[in-house]
Amino acid sequence: MVRTVDLIREATDASRASPAFSLLTLLAVTGMCVAVLLTTGRAVATEQTVLARIDAAGTRTIIIRSTDPSDPIRAGVVSRLLAFDSVQNALALGPLVDVHVAAPHGGPRVGAREVTSGGPGLERLTEVPAASSPVGARVAVAAHAATDALGLADGIGTVADANGRTYVLQGQAELPDHVEFLASTVLIPSSEVGGSEVGGGYSLVVVLARSPGDVDSLSRSSLSVLGVRDVTTLTVETSSDLASIRSAVGGELRAAGERTVSTILTVSALVLSVTQFGLVTLRRRDFGRRRALGATRVVIFLLIVYQAAILAVLGATLGVGLATLVLILFDGGLLPGWRFIFSVAYLAVLLAVVSAALPAVLASQRDPVRELRVP
Protein backbone atom coordinates (compact mmCIF):
# COMPACT_ATOMS: atom_id res chain seq x y z
CA MET A 1 0.00 0.00 0.00
CA VAL A 2 1.54 3.27 -1.12
CA ARG A 3 1.82 5.79 1.71
CA THR A 4 -0.02 9.07 1.01
CA VAL A 5 2.76 11.15 2.53
CA ASP A 6 5.32 9.56 0.18
CA LEU A 7 3.00 10.08 -2.76
CA ILE A 8 2.60 13.77 -1.91
CA ARG A 9 6.38 14.09 -1.62
CA GLU A 10 6.75 12.35 -4.98
CA ALA A 11 4.18 14.71 -6.52
CA THR A 12 6.06 17.70 -5.08
CA ASP A 13 9.30 16.42 -6.59
CA ALA A 14 7.54 15.81 -9.90
CA SER A 15 6.32 19.44 -9.84
CA ARG A 16 9.90 20.61 -9.48
CA ALA A 17 10.96 18.31 -12.30
CA SER A 18 8.69 20.03 -14.83
CA PRO A 19 9.06 23.72 -13.95
CA ALA A 20 7.47 25.11 -17.12
CA PHE A 21 4.21 23.19 -16.70
CA SER A 22 4.19 23.79 -12.97
CA LEU A 23 4.61 27.51 -13.56
CA LEU A 24 1.77 27.48 -16.09
CA THR A 25 -0.56 25.72 -13.64
CA LEU A 26 0.50 28.05 -10.84
CA LEU A 27 -0.08 31.13 -13.00
CA ALA A 28 -3.46 29.86 -14.24
CA VAL A 29 -4.72 29.32 -10.69
CA THR A 30 -3.18 32.55 -9.38
CA GLY A 31 -4.64 34.46 -12.32
CA MET A 32 -8.04 32.93 -11.76
CA CYS A 33 -8.11 33.91 -8.08
CA VAL A 34 -6.86 37.42 -8.79
CA ALA A 35 -9.35 37.90 -11.64
CA VAL A 36 -12.33 36.65 -9.62
CA LEU A 37 -11.43 38.63 -6.51
CA LEU A 38 -10.68 41.87 -8.37
CA THR A 39 -13.89 41.67 -10.41
CA THR A 40 -16.63 39.70 -8.70
CA GLY A 41 -15.00 39.92 -5.29
CA ARG A 42 -14.91 43.67 -5.58
CA ALA A 43 -18.54 43.68 -6.77
CA VAL A 44 -19.55 41.50 -3.82
CA ALA A 45 -17.76 43.82 -1.42
CA THR A 46 -19.54 46.79 -3.00
CA GLU A 47 -22.86 44.94 -2.83
CA GLN A 48 -22.32 44.18 0.83
CA THR A 49 -21.55 47.83 1.53
CA VAL A 50 -24.56 49.07 -0.47
CA LEU A 51 -26.89 46.56 1.19
CA ALA A 52 -25.54 47.44 4.61
CA ARG A 53 -26.26 51.08 3.88
CA ILE A 54 -29.76 50.28 2.64
CA ASP A 55 -30.37 48.15 5.72
CA ALA A 56 -29.03 50.88 7.99
CA ALA A 57 -31.29 53.39 6.26
CA GLY A 58 -34.26 51.46 7.41
CA THR A 59 -35.31 48.55 5.20
CA ARG A 60 -36.09 46.72 8.41
CA THR A 61 -37.91 49.55 10.17
CA ILE A 62 -41.67 49.71 10.88
CA ILE A 63 -43.08 52.96 12.25
CA ILE A 64 -46.59 52.84 13.73
CA ARG A 65 -48.34 56.06 14.74
CA SER A 66 -51.52 56.43 16.75
CA THR A 67 -53.67 59.18 15.26
CA ASP A 68 -56.34 59.13 17.97
CA PRO A 69 -55.14 60.54 21.32
CA SER A 70 -58.12 58.94 23.05
CA ASP A 71 -57.09 55.47 21.86
CA PRO A 72 -53.32 55.37 22.47
CA ILE A 73 -50.98 52.44 22.11
CA ARG A 74 -51.06 50.70 25.48
CA ALA A 75 -48.29 50.31 28.03
CA GLY A 76 -46.31 47.08 27.89
CA VAL A 77 -46.19 47.19 24.08
CA VAL A 78 -42.37 46.92 23.95
CA SER A 79 -42.36 43.68 25.93
CA ARG A 80 -45.14 42.29 23.76
CA LEU A 81 -43.31 43.21 20.56
CA LEU A 82 -40.05 41.69 21.80
CA ALA A 83 -41.89 38.40 22.21
CA PHE A 84 -41.88 38.10 18.38
CA ASP A 85 -38.81 36.21 17.15
CA SER A 86 -38.57 38.46 14.12
CA VAL A 87 -38.22 41.64 16.21
CA GLN A 88 -34.68 42.80 16.91
CA ASN A 89 -35.65 45.80 19.00
CA ALA A 90 -38.56 48.14 19.60
CA LEU A 91 -39.21 51.49 21.17
CA ALA A 92 -42.40 53.26 22.11
CA LEU A 93 -42.65 57.02 22.43
CA GLY A 94 -45.12 59.06 24.39
CA PRO A 95 -46.94 62.17 23.19
CA LEU A 96 -44.87 65.14 22.11
CA VAL A 97 -44.33 67.89 24.69
CA ASP A 98 -42.24 71.04 24.43
CA VAL A 99 -39.12 71.66 26.48
CA HIS A 100 -36.80 74.60 26.73
CA VAL A 101 -33.61 75.41 28.53
CA ALA A 102 -34.42 75.75 32.22
CA ALA A 103 -31.89 78.38 33.22
CA PRO A 104 -31.82 80.97 32.02
CA HIS A 105 -35.51 80.43 31.48
CA GLY A 106 -36.79 80.52 27.93
CA GLY A 107 -35.06 80.17 24.63
CA PRO A 108 -36.05 77.97 21.70
CA ARG A 109 -38.51 75.15 22.28
CA VAL A 110 -37.81 71.60 21.21
CA GLY A 111 -40.07 68.57 21.14
CA ALA A 112 -39.59 65.93 23.81
CA ARG A 113 -40.98 62.45 24.21
CA GLU A 114 -40.83 59.84 26.90
CA VAL A 115 -39.35 56.70 25.42
CA THR A 116 -39.43 53.07 26.44
CA SER A 117 -37.23 50.65 24.55
CA GLY A 118 -35.96 47.10 24.53
CA GLY A 119 -33.79 44.77 22.49
CA PRO A 120 -30.17 44.89 21.33
CA GLY A 121 -28.93 48.10 19.75
CA LEU A 122 -30.96 50.45 21.93
CA GLU A 123 -29.03 50.06 25.16
CA ARG A 124 -28.44 53.80 25.40
CA LEU A 125 -32.19 54.37 25.44
CA THR A 126 -32.95 51.31 27.54
CA GLU A 127 -31.02 52.57 30.50
CA VAL A 128 -33.50 54.40 32.68
CA PRO A 129 -31.38 56.61 34.84
CA ALA A 130 -32.48 57.01 38.39
CA ALA A 131 -33.65 60.42 39.47
CA SER A 132 -30.10 61.00 40.25
CA SER A 133 -29.30 64.58 39.53
CA PRO A 134 -28.48 66.80 42.47
CA VAL A 135 -31.73 68.64 42.10
CA GLY A 136 -33.78 65.46 41.67
CA ALA A 137 -34.36 66.04 37.95
CA ARG A 138 -34.65 63.14 35.54
CA VAL A 139 -32.01 62.52 32.93
CA ALA A 140 -32.87 62.96 29.26
CA VAL A 141 -31.07 62.03 26.04
CA ALA A 142 -30.69 64.25 23.01
CA ALA A 143 -28.86 64.03 19.74
CA HIS A 144 -26.87 66.91 18.30
CA ALA A 145 -29.79 68.34 16.30
CA ALA A 146 -31.89 68.76 19.46
CA THR A 147 -29.07 70.17 21.62
CA ASP A 148 -28.07 72.52 18.82
CA ALA A 149 -31.68 73.73 18.58
CA LEU A 150 -31.75 74.27 22.34
CA GLY A 151 -28.51 76.25 22.10
CA LEU A 152 -26.56 73.72 24.16
CA ALA A 153 -23.48 73.29 22.00
CA ASP A 154 -21.90 70.67 24.24
CA GLY A 155 -25.24 68.99 24.99
CA ILE A 156 -24.99 69.62 28.71
CA GLY A 157 -27.70 71.51 30.55
CA THR A 158 -31.15 71.32 32.06
CA VAL A 159 -34.41 71.60 30.19
CA ALA A 160 -37.91 72.08 31.54
CA ASP A 161 -41.37 71.38 30.19
CA ALA A 162 -44.46 73.55 30.43
CA ASN A 163 -45.36 71.95 33.78
CA GLY A 164 -42.00 72.87 35.28
CA ARG A 165 -40.58 69.37 35.31
CA THR A 166 -36.86 69.47 34.67
CA TYR A 167 -34.59 67.06 32.82
CA VAL A 168 -30.83 66.96 32.84
CA LEU A 169 -28.95 66.53 29.55
CA GLN A 170 -25.51 65.03 30.09
CA GLY A 171 -24.08 65.30 26.60
CA GLN A 172 -24.96 64.57 22.99
CA ALA A 173 -26.22 61.06 22.25
CA GLU A 174 -25.59 58.97 19.12
CA LEU A 175 -28.86 57.50 17.88
CA PRO A 176 -29.05 54.26 15.88
CA ASP A 177 -29.60 54.86 12.16
CA HIS A 178 -33.19 53.63 12.10
CA VAL A 179 -34.29 56.17 14.72
CA GLU A 180 -32.18 58.99 13.34
CA PHE A 181 -35.48 60.80 12.56
CA LEU A 182 -35.70 61.41 16.33
CA ALA A 183 -32.46 63.39 16.31
CA SER A 184 -34.27 66.69 16.82
CA THR A 185 -36.28 65.37 19.77
CA VAL A 186 -35.29 65.20 23.42
CA LEU A 187 -35.83 61.64 24.58
CA ILE A 188 -36.74 60.96 28.16
CA PRO A 189 -36.04 57.31 29.05
CA SER A 190 -38.80 55.88 31.17
CA SER A 191 -39.85 52.61 32.67
CA GLU A 192 -42.67 50.85 30.92
CA VAL A 193 -44.19 49.68 34.19
CA GLY A 194 -47.82 50.68 34.13
CA GLY A 195 -47.18 53.14 31.39
CA SER A 196 -48.25 55.79 33.84
CA GLU A 197 -45.34 58.01 33.07
CA VAL A 198 -46.65 58.66 29.57
CA GLY A 199 -50.19 59.12 30.59
CA GLY A 200 -51.08 55.48 30.11
CA GLY A 201 -50.08 55.17 26.46
CA TYR A 202 -47.82 55.87 23.54
CA SER A 203 -48.36 57.71 20.29
CA LEU A 204 -45.50 56.23 18.28
CA VAL A 205 -43.86 52.81 18.05
CA VAL A 206 -40.70 51.98 16.10
CA VAL A 207 -39.98 48.32 15.44
CA LEU A 208 -36.76 47.00 13.91
CA ALA A 209 -37.22 43.60 12.22
CA ARG A 210 -34.36 41.10 12.18
CA SER A 211 -34.37 40.93 8.37
CA PRO A 212 -36.00 42.88 5.52
CA GLY A 213 -38.02 39.78 4.66
CA ASP A 214 -39.78 39.91 8.02
CA VAL A 215 -41.07 43.46 7.57
CA ASP A 216 -44.29 42.68 5.69
CA SER A 217 -45.59 40.02 8.04
CA LEU A 218 -44.42 41.87 11.13
CA SER A 219 -46.14 45.11 10.11
CA ARG A 220 -49.42 43.20 10.14
CA SER A 221 -48.91 40.96 13.15
CA SER A 222 -47.57 43.72 15.40
CA LEU A 223 -50.91 45.58 15.21
CA SER A 224 -52.48 42.89 17.35
CA VAL A 225 -50.25 43.64 20.34
CA LEU A 226 -50.57 47.42 20.38
CA GLY A 227 -53.64 47.32 22.58
CA VAL A 228 -55.65 49.92 20.64
CA ARG A 229 -59.41 49.56 20.34
CA ASP A 230 -59.55 50.57 16.67
CA VAL A 231 -56.55 49.64 14.50
CA THR A 232 -57.86 51.83 11.68
CA THR A 233 -56.69 54.83 13.72
CA LEU A 234 -53.09 53.63 13.31
CA THR A 235 -50.82 54.52 10.43
CA VAL A 236 -48.08 52.06 9.52
CA GLU A 237 -44.96 53.10 7.59
CA THR A 238 -42.63 50.46 6.28
CA SER A 239 -39.72 50.70 3.91
CA SER A 240 -41.06 48.21 1.37
CA ASP A 241 -39.69 50.34 -1.48
CA LEU A 242 -36.23 50.16 0.04
CA ALA A 243 -36.66 46.43 0.46
CA SER A 244 -37.48 46.16 -3.25
CA ILE A 245 -34.43 48.23 -4.14
CA ARG A 246 -32.37 46.03 -1.84
CA SER A 247 -33.59 42.92 -3.57
CA ALA A 248 -33.02 44.43 -7.03
CA VAL A 249 -29.50 45.62 -6.16
CA GLY A 250 -28.59 42.22 -4.74
CA GLY A 251 -30.05 40.38 -7.72
CA GLU A 252 -28.36 42.57 -10.35
CA LEU A 253 -24.95 42.41 -8.74
CA ARG A 254 -25.23 38.67 -8.14
CA ALA A 255 -26.19 37.98 -11.76
CA ALA A 256 -23.33 40.12 -13.08
CA GLY A 257 -20.94 38.40 -10.68
CA GLU A 258 -22.06 34.92 -11.69
CA ARG A 259 -21.51 35.72 -15.38
CA THR A 260 -18.01 37.02 -14.70
CA VAL A 261 -17.08 34.07 -12.50
CA SER A 262 -18.42 31.59 -15.09
CA THR A 263 -16.30 33.18 -17.82
CA ILE A 264 -13.16 33.22 -15.69
CA LEU A 265 -13.73 29.62 -14.56
CA THR A 266 -14.27 28.40 -18.11
CA VAL A 267 -11.09 30.06 -19.38
CA SER A 268 -9.10 28.82 -16.38
CA ALA A 269 -10.42 25.27 -16.73
CA LEU A 270 -9.43 25.30 -20.39
CA VAL A 271 -5.90 26.53 -19.63
CA LEU A 272 -5.49 24.01 -16.80
CA SER A 273 -6.78 21.09 -18.89
CA VAL A 274 -4.50 21.93 -21.82
CA THR A 275 -1.55 22.27 -19.42
CA GLN A 276 -2.30 18.93 -17.78
CA PHE A 277 -2.75 17.16 -21.11
CA GLY A 278 0.59 18.60 -22.24
CA LEU A 279 2.22 17.45 -19.03
CA VAL A 280 0.99 13.86 -19.21
CA THR A 281 1.89 13.66 -22.90
CA LEU A 282 5.44 14.79 -22.21
CA ARG A 283 5.82 12.44 -19.27
CA ARG A 284 4.56 9.30 -21.05
CA ARG A 285 7.89 7.53 -20.74
CA ASP A 286 8.14 8.54 -17.09
CA PHE A 287 4.74 6.99 -16.36
CA GLY A 288 5.67 3.86 -18.37
CA ARG A 289 8.82 3.46 -16.26
CA ARG A 290 6.87 3.91 -13.07
CA ARG A 291 4.34 1.28 -14.13
CA ALA A 292 7.15 -1.16 -14.99
CA LEU A 293 8.69 -0.58 -11.57
CA GLY A 294 5.44 -1.40 -9.81
CA ALA A 295 3.24 1.70 -9.75
CA THR A 296 -0.45 0.89 -9.99
CA ARG A 297 -2.85 2.85 -12.16
CA VAL A 298 -4.20 4.50 -9.03
CA VAL A 299 -0.70 5.68 -8.10
CA ILE A 300 -0.24 7.26 -11.54
CA PHE A 301 -3.67 8.91 -11.27
CA LEU A 302 -2.98 10.22 -7.77
CA LEU A 303 0.49 11.47 -8.69
CA ILE A 304 -0.97 13.70 -11.40
CA VAL A 305 -3.93 14.87 -9.31
CA TYR A 306 -1.79 15.55 -6.23
CA GLN A 307 0.66 17.48 -8.35
CA ALA A 308 -2.16 19.65 -9.70
CA ALA A 309 -3.62 20.07 -6.20
CA ILE A 310 -0.29 21.10 -4.65
CA LEU A 311 0.30 23.68 -7.37
CA ALA A 312 -3.30 24.86 -7.10
CA VAL A 313 -3.01 25.37 -3.33
CA LEU A 314 0.16 27.40 -3.89
CA GLY A 315 -1.44 29.33 -6.75
CA ALA A 316 -4.63 30.01 -4.78
CA THR A 317 -2.65 31.23 -1.77
CA LEU A 318 -0.58 33.47 -4.00
CA GLY A 319 -3.65 34.72 -5.89
CA VAL A 320 -5.68 35.44 -2.76
CA GLY A 321 -2.71 37.19 -1.14
CA LEU A 322 -2.03 39.28 -4.22
CA ALA A 323 -5.67 40.25 -4.79
CA THR A 324 -6.19 41.10 -1.11
CA LEU A 325 -3.08 43.27 -1.16
CA VAL A 326 -4.31 45.09 -4.27
CA LEU A 327 -7.76 45.63 -2.73
CA ILE A 328 -6.26 46.92 0.50
CA LEU A 329 -3.68 49.18 -1.14
CA PHE A 330 -5.66 50.53 -4.07
CA ASP A 331 -9.32 50.06 -3.21
CA GLY A 332 -9.58 51.29 0.34
CA GLY A 333 -9.62 47.81 1.85
CA LEU A 334 -13.03 46.97 0.37
CA LEU A 335 -12.84 43.19 0.87
CA PRO A 336 -15.62 40.77 -0.03
CA GLY A 337 -15.36 38.86 3.27
CA TRP A 338 -13.22 35.88 4.20
CA ARG A 339 -15.94 33.37 3.42
CA PHE A 340 -16.04 34.58 -0.20
CA ILE A 341 -12.24 34.71 -0.44
CA PHE A 342 -11.91 31.20 1.00
CA SER A 343 -14.61 29.94 -1.40
CA VAL A 344 -12.71 31.36 -4.38
CA ALA A 345 -9.50 29.65 -3.23
CA TYR A 346 -11.37 26.39 -2.63
CA LEU A 347 -13.03 26.62 -6.04
CA ALA A 348 -9.66 27.24 -7.72
CA VAL A 349 -8.14 24.14 -6.13
CA LEU A 350 -11.22 22.09 -6.99
CA LEU A 351 -11.12 23.29 -10.59
CA ALA A 352 -7.43 22.40 -10.91
CA VAL A 353 -8.07 18.93 -9.51
CA VAL A 354 -11.07 18.35 -11.78
CA SER A 355 -9.09 19.62 -14.80
CA ALA A 356 -6.28 17.20 -13.95
CA ALA A 357 -8.60 14.24 -13.41
CA LEU A 358 -9.27 13.39 -17.07
CA PRO A 359 -5.60 13.63 -18.18
CA ALA A 360 -4.73 11.58 -15.09
CA VAL A 361 -7.23 8.87 -16.00
CA LEU A 362 -5.87 8.74 -19.55
CA ALA A 363 -2.27 8.56 -18.34
CA SER A 364 -3.07 5.80 -15.86
CA GLN A 365 -4.88 3.70 -18.47
CA ARG A 366 -2.13 3.83 -21.09
CA ASP A 367 -0.25 0.68 -22.00
CA PRO A 368 3.08 0.88 -20.11
CA VAL A 369 4.93 -1.14 -22.76
CA ARG A 370 3.92 1.35 -25.44
CA GLU A 371 4.92 4.22 -23.13
CA LEU A 372 8.35 2.67 -22.54
CA ARG A 373 8.94 2.58 -26.27
CA VAL A 374 8.33 6.31 -26.62
CA PRO A 375 11.70 7.65 -27.79
Place this chain on the structure above:
Amino acid sequence: MAALGVSFSYIRGKPLLCDWSYEFHEGTVTALTGPSGCGKSTLLYLLGLLLRPSAGDVSLRGYSQSSLSDRERSARRASDVGFVFQDAALDASRTVMANVLETALYRGRPRRREEPRARELLDRFGVAVSPRARPGQVSGGQAQRIALCRALLARPSVILADEPTGNLDQETGAMVLRALRSHAEEGGCVVVVTHDPVVASGCDHVIEMDGPAW
Protein backbone atom coordinates in the same frame (compact mmCIF):
# COMPACT_ATOMS: atom_id res chain seq x y z
CA MET B 1 9.69 -18.54 -13.23
CA ALA B 2 8.05 -20.17 -16.22
CA ALA B 3 6.18 -19.32 -19.39
CA LEU B 4 3.53 -21.99 -19.94
CA GLY B 5 2.15 -22.15 -23.48
CA VAL B 6 2.20 -18.39 -23.78
CA SER B 7 0.69 -16.76 -26.88
CA PHE B 8 0.58 -13.06 -27.59
CA SER B 9 -0.31 -10.78 -30.48
CA TYR B 10 -0.36 -6.99 -30.87
CA ILE B 11 -2.50 -7.35 -34.01
CA ARG B 12 -5.47 -9.68 -34.05
CA GLY B 13 -4.74 -12.78 -36.13
CA LYS B 14 -0.98 -12.13 -36.23
CA PRO B 15 0.50 -13.82 -33.15
CA LEU B 16 4.01 -12.72 -32.19
CA LEU B 17 4.40 -15.59 -29.74
CA CYS B 18 2.51 -18.83 -30.12
CA ASP B 19 2.28 -21.51 -27.41
CA TRP B 20 5.72 -20.61 -26.06
CA SER B 21 6.95 -22.47 -22.97
CA TYR B 22 10.14 -22.31 -20.97
CA GLU B 23 11.19 -22.68 -17.34
CA PHE B 24 13.76 -20.17 -16.04
CA HIS B 25 15.66 -21.53 -13.09
CA GLU B 26 16.98 -19.76 -10.02
CA GLY B 27 20.70 -19.13 -10.02
CA THR B 28 20.95 -18.88 -13.79
CA VAL B 29 21.35 -16.15 -16.38
CA THR B 30 19.35 -16.77 -19.55
CA ALA B 31 19.84 -14.83 -22.76
CA LEU B 32 17.00 -14.21 -25.22
CA THR B 33 18.41 -13.58 -28.67
CA GLY B 34 16.99 -13.37 -32.14
CA PRO B 35 16.26 -10.89 -34.93
CA SER B 36 14.52 -7.58 -34.28
CA GLY B 37 10.76 -7.94 -34.03
CA CYS B 38 10.89 -11.63 -33.09
CA GLY B 39 9.26 -10.93 -29.74
CA LYS B 40 12.22 -10.94 -27.29
CA SER B 41 11.23 -7.74 -25.49
CA THR B 42 7.56 -8.71 -25.66
CA LEU B 43 8.40 -12.00 -23.94
CA LEU B 44 10.36 -10.05 -21.32
CA TYR B 45 7.36 -7.79 -20.66
CA LEU B 46 5.09 -10.86 -20.45
CA LEU B 47 7.45 -12.43 -17.91
CA GLY B 48 7.58 -9.10 -16.07
CA LEU B 49 3.76 -8.94 -15.86
CA LEU B 50 3.55 -5.77 -17.93
CA LEU B 51 1.60 -7.58 -20.64
CA ARG B 52 -1.05 -10.27 -20.34
CA PRO B 53 -0.72 -13.33 -22.59
CA SER B 54 -3.69 -13.91 -24.90
CA ALA B 55 -3.32 -17.60 -24.04
CA GLY B 56 -1.20 -19.56 -21.60
CA ASP B 57 0.19 -18.43 -18.30
CA VAL B 58 3.23 -17.01 -16.57
CA SER B 59 4.17 -18.59 -13.31
CA LEU B 60 6.29 -16.85 -10.67
CA ARG B 61 7.45 -18.70 -7.56
CA GLY B 62 5.07 -21.45 -8.62
CA TYR B 63 1.99 -19.23 -8.68
CA SER B 64 -0.09 -18.41 -11.75
CA GLN B 65 0.06 -14.70 -12.64
CA SER B 66 -2.36 -14.37 -15.54
CA SER B 67 -5.48 -14.28 -13.42
CA LEU B 68 -4.20 -11.52 -11.12
CA SER B 69 -5.72 -8.06 -11.19
CA ASP B 70 -3.69 -5.11 -12.47
CA ARG B 71 -3.16 -4.00 -8.87
CA GLU B 72 -1.84 -7.43 -7.84
CA ARG B 73 0.43 -7.60 -10.87
CA SER B 74 1.79 -4.15 -10.05
CA ALA B 75 2.49 -5.29 -6.50
CA ARG B 76 4.37 -8.34 -7.83
CA ARG B 77 6.40 -6.13 -10.17
CA ALA B 78 7.30 -3.86 -7.27
CA SER B 79 8.47 -6.66 -5.00
CA ASP B 80 9.40 -9.70 -7.11
CA VAL B 81 10.56 -8.35 -10.47
CA GLY B 82 13.40 -5.96 -11.24
CA PHE B 83 13.54 -4.29 -14.65
CA VAL B 84 16.71 -2.98 -16.28
CA PHE B 85 16.17 -1.06 -19.49
CA GLN B 86 18.54 -0.42 -22.37
CA ASP B 87 18.86 3.28 -21.62
CA ALA B 88 18.72 2.83 -17.83
CA ALA B 89 15.52 4.93 -17.79
CA LEU B 90 16.52 6.99 -14.79
CA ASP B 91 14.58 10.07 -13.75
CA ALA B 92 16.94 12.87 -14.75
CA SER B 93 15.34 15.33 -12.36
CA ARG B 94 16.02 13.21 -9.27
CA THR B 95 19.22 12.37 -7.43
CA VAL B 96 20.96 9.04 -7.82
CA MET B 97 19.73 8.00 -4.36
CA ALA B 98 16.13 8.99 -5.17
CA ASN B 99 16.31 6.93 -8.37
CA VAL B 100 17.55 3.86 -6.53
CA LEU B 101 14.87 4.29 -3.88
CA GLU B 102 11.99 4.75 -6.35
CA THR B 103 10.51 1.28 -5.97
CA ALA B 104 10.24 1.75 -2.19
CA LEU B 105 7.37 4.13 -2.93
CA TYR B 106 5.40 1.48 -4.79
CA ARG B 107 5.98 -1.09 -2.04
CA GLY B 108 4.79 1.35 0.63
CA ARG B 109 8.18 1.33 2.36
CA PRO B 110 9.56 4.53 3.94
CA ARG B 111 12.55 5.63 1.90
CA ARG B 112 14.80 6.26 4.87
CA ARG B 113 14.45 2.60 5.90
CA GLU B 114 15.67 1.51 2.49
CA GLU B 115 18.55 3.96 2.31
CA PRO B 116 21.14 1.65 3.94
CA ARG B 117 20.31 -1.05 1.39
CA ALA B 118 20.54 1.48 -1.45
CA ARG B 119 23.96 2.67 -0.22
CA GLU B 120 25.13 -0.91 0.08
CA LEU B 121 24.08 -1.64 -3.52
CA LEU B 122 25.73 1.52 -4.83
CA ASP B 123 28.96 0.56 -3.06
CA ARG B 124 28.73 -3.05 -4.19
CA PHE B 125 28.36 -2.13 -7.86
CA GLY B 126 31.04 0.53 -7.67
CA VAL B 127 28.87 3.54 -8.38
CA ALA B 128 31.51 6.06 -7.48
CA VAL B 129 29.35 9.18 -7.50
CA SER B 130 27.70 11.18 -4.78
CA PRO B 131 24.19 9.89 -4.01
CA ARG B 132 23.11 13.50 -4.47
CA ALA B 133 24.42 13.63 -8.05
CA ARG B 134 21.93 13.68 -10.90
CA PRO B 135 21.82 11.01 -13.60
CA GLY B 136 22.99 13.62 -16.12
CA GLN B 137 26.27 13.88 -14.21
CA VAL B 138 27.18 10.17 -14.44
CA SER B 139 28.51 8.00 -17.27
CA GLY B 140 26.38 5.53 -19.23
CA GLY B 141 27.94 2.58 -17.42
CA GLN B 142 27.30 4.11 -14.04
CA ALA B 143 23.73 5.01 -15.04
CA GLN B 144 23.12 1.37 -15.97
CA ARG B 145 24.57 0.21 -12.64
CA ILE B 146 22.34 2.71 -10.84
CA ALA B 147 19.39 1.18 -12.73
CA LEU B 148 20.58 -2.23 -11.58
CA CYS B 149 20.72 -1.01 -7.98
CA ARG B 150 17.14 0.24 -8.38
CA ALA B 151 16.08 -3.13 -9.76
CA LEU B 152 17.75 -5.00 -6.88
CA LEU B 153 16.57 -2.77 -4.03
CA ALA B 154 13.54 -4.92 -3.22
CA ARG B 155 15.57 -8.16 -3.40
CA PRO B 156 13.43 -9.46 -6.30
CA SER B 157 13.60 -13.08 -7.33
CA VAL B 158 13.73 -12.13 -11.01
CA ILE B 159 15.77 -9.53 -12.92
CA LEU B 160 14.63 -8.80 -16.46
CA ALA B 161 17.15 -6.82 -18.49
CA ASP B 162 16.28 -5.44 -21.91
CA GLU B 163 19.53 -4.88 -23.85
CA PRO B 164 21.30 -3.72 -20.68
CA THR B 165 24.65 -3.36 -22.46
CA GLY B 166 23.28 -2.02 -25.74
CA ASN B 167 24.49 1.54 -25.12
CA LEU B 168 27.73 0.65 -23.34
CA ASP B 169 31.29 0.00 -24.40
CA GLN B 170 32.65 -3.52 -24.02
CA GLU B 171 34.37 -2.95 -20.69
CA THR B 172 31.40 -1.24 -19.05
CA GLY B 173 29.05 -3.82 -20.52
CA ALA B 174 31.13 -6.57 -18.97
CA MET B 175 30.92 -4.82 -15.62
CA VAL B 176 27.11 -4.71 -15.85
CA LEU B 177 27.01 -8.38 -16.83
CA ARG B 178 29.15 -9.27 -13.83
CA ALA B 179 26.66 -7.45 -11.65
CA LEU B 180 23.79 -9.44 -13.18
CA ARG B 181 25.74 -12.63 -12.78
CA SER B 182 26.36 -11.88 -9.09
CA HIS B 183 22.58 -11.60 -8.57
CA ALA B 184 22.12 -15.03 -10.16
CA GLU B 185 24.84 -16.45 -7.96
CA GLU B 186 22.89 -15.25 -4.94
CA GLY B 187 19.96 -17.36 -6.09
CA GLY B 188 18.17 -14.92 -8.36
CA CYS B 189 16.87 -15.60 -11.83
CA VAL B 190 18.17 -13.29 -14.57
CA VAL B 191 16.78 -13.00 -18.09
CA VAL B 192 18.66 -10.81 -20.55
CA VAL B 193 17.46 -9.72 -23.98
CA THR B 194 20.50 -9.14 -26.18
CA HIS B 195 21.71 -8.92 -29.75
CA ASP B 196 25.30 -9.20 -28.61
CA PRO B 197 26.79 -12.72 -29.11
CA VAL B 198 29.49 -11.93 -26.53
CA VAL B 199 26.84 -11.19 -23.91
CA ALA B 200 24.89 -14.32 -24.92
CA SER B 201 27.99 -16.48 -24.68
CA GLY B 202 28.47 -15.39 -21.08
CA CYS B 203 25.01 -16.61 -20.09
CA ASP B 204 24.09 -20.03 -18.71
CA HIS B 205 21.32 -20.58 -21.25
CA VAL B 206 20.69 -19.00 -24.62
CA ILE B 207 17.23 -19.05 -26.19
CA GLU B 208 17.34 -18.25 -29.88
CA MET B 209 13.95 -16.91 -30.87
CA ASP B 210 12.59 -17.09 -34.40
CA GLY B 211 10.57 -14.49 -36.17
CA PRO B 212 6.84 -14.04 -35.64
CA ALA B 213 4.68 -17.12 -35.89
CA TRP B 214 2.93 -15.67 -38.95
